[in-house]
Amino acid sequence: MTMTDLRQHLLEGGVIPALPLALDSSRRLSPDHQRAIIRYYVAAGCSGIAAAVHSTQFAIRSPEHNLLRPVLELASEAIDEALLRAPRNFVKIAGVCGHTNQALEEARLCRSLGYHAALVSMAAWKTGSEAEILDHCRRVAEIIPIIGFQLQTAVGGREFSVSFWEQFVRIDNLVAIKVAPFNRFQTLDVVRALAGSGRTDVALYTGNDDNIVVDLLTPFSFGTGDGARRLWFSGGLLGHWGVWTHAAVALFQRIMKERGLSALDPSLLTTAAQVTDMNAALFDPAHGFSGCIPGILEVLRRQGLVPTNLCLDPSEVLSPGQAEELDRVCAAYPHLTDDGFIAEHLASWRSG
Template structure:
C-alpha cells in the first residue's frame, strides 16, 4: 500500500477541521449547507478535512439515520473540485468487522486515511486493540486517536503506543487525551520506536498553541506536533489557519502563549467544558449558525443542545476576542458557498 502521498501531505503540518453535520429543522441532512461548510473550509485555506468523526456525529452510522455514506460522498465531491491537494480523512468506528467495512468504503470515496476510533472496544485488552488496528491498517492507512476518557476514550499505556507506532501503515496520530502526561506518552513512544514518518497532530483542543510551539525532547530525540486535527477548528477556521502558520513560523513567545490561553478560553465556551463537554457539538453549531452557515443548531439526538449558560459563554468569548473570529471573511463569501 503506497502511503507516500498522505505522508507527504501530513508532514507539511496542516490545519484539518473536523467536519460538522448540517441538518434542517426536521433533523435531516441539509445538503446545500453541508456543501457550504466544506467550501468554507477549503476557502479558509485548510490542508485537509476529517469527515464522519465525532463532530460529524457518530449516529450518522445508525441504520435508521443512514448518513455515513452520503456525508462522505458530499465532502468527497467538493474536495474533487479543488485543484490543490487536500488530506482526505474520515472516521472509522466499530468492532473489527465494522471498522474494516468502513475502511473499504472510505477507499471507494477516495479518502486517504482513516481516523481510527477505539470507542467500540472499550473493554478489550491492549493486545486485542493492536490486532484491531493492524487489521484496519491492512485496508487503508490509519491515523491513531488518543481520545480523552470524558467523551468516550480510555487511558492507553505507553507500551500500547509503542506497539501502535510499529504498525507499518500508521501515518499519523491525533493526540487528544487533554492530559499532558498522556500526551508525552505518545510522543515518547513514537520517538523511541524511531518512526519519524508518523506525523504528530494535536487534538488537545484545550492546549492547541502550547502543543504547536513546544519542542518535545523525549525518547532520545526531539519531536514537534506539526499540525492540528481539531473539532475546535471547525469554527473561526480562517483564523485557525493563520494561527497554525504563525506557530510554525515564529519562535515561542509570551504573546503566543497569551494567545493560546485565549484560544483555550474560547474552546471552553464552544465545547461546554463546565458541563463535561455535553454541549460540544451544539456549541460549534451555534457559532456556525451565528455566522449564517447553519440554519440552526439541531443535532441527530433531540436531547443534544446547548447547556444552561453556554450561549452566554459564547457571547462572552465573542466579545472578548474579536481578533479570533472570521465573521468578516464569511460575510464576504457566504452567499457564494450557499449557491
C-alpha cells in the first residue's frame, strides 16, 4: 500500500478493532484461536486491525513472554491469508511503545513484517518534556507512517497542551490520530489543532469507547485563519470493537449513511447510550478499568473464539459482578451483539 493509498484508505474510514490475545489454559499463545479472531474481523467487514496494542497486552514485550514478534508475525500473515479469499484495501497497524530506542526497534520490526502504520504510545513518557516527545514521534515517523495516540490518563496516558497537538499535527509522516482521552475537552484540543493546521491528509479516529456513536455523528466546526473548517471522525480504532464486531460494522455503515442526510434519526442517540452502557460492562470503569481486557476476552470466550479469558498477568481478571453485567447488556441489547454471525462461521474460522 503506497502512502497515498494509505492516507486515502484511512480518510475513507471504517471499523478497526484492537486485537485481543488468545491464550490457552496454561497462558500460552493459542495460534489457531488467534487466527480465528482475525478471520472473524476480516469476515465482519473491518477496514483494518491494530495488533500489539493495549488489548493485545503490553506484557507480550516482556522477556519472560517474548511474544511481540510471534504475535505481530502471526497477525500479519493471518490477515494476508484471509484477504486472499476476498481482496480489498485493509490497513495493518502495530502498536509501538517505550522510549525512543525501544520504539525505533519496534517500528523497524513492524515495517519488516508488512505493517502499514504504527500507533505510537506515549505512555512511557511520564516526565519528559513535550519537545522531547515530539522529537521521539518524528524519529519513529522516519521509519514508518505513524498514528498519533491521545490516551486517557486513567489508564496511563498523559495530558498534553494544545500547543503540543498543534505541533504534532504537522509531523510529515503522520497519517491519522486516535483520539481516546475519554474527555470532551481534550478531544476538542486535538480536533481543533488539526483544523487549524489546514491539513486534509490526516484522518481522525475515535478511541473514546465511552462515546463512540456521538463522536462519529458529530460534525466539528472551528474558525481558522482561512475561515470555518469542518471535520469528522473517519472511523474508530477501538478495543470495544474487538467484540460484537459484525454488529459494529453494520452500525458504522448506518452512521455513515445518516451523516449524508439533512436530518439525524434521533434513535441513533438512543443507540449511542446503549453502546456506552455495553462498554461500561465490557471495560469495567466501576473498578478503574481493571477488568477491561478480561472483559473483552470473556465475550470472545462465550462465543467460542478464544479458549479462556486469561491474561498474561494472573492478576488481570474479571471484576466482581462484571460477568453479570455482561449478561445484562447482552440480554438488553441483542441487536448490538453478533453471536449468530459467529456461530454460523466459527467452524470454518477455526479450521481454515
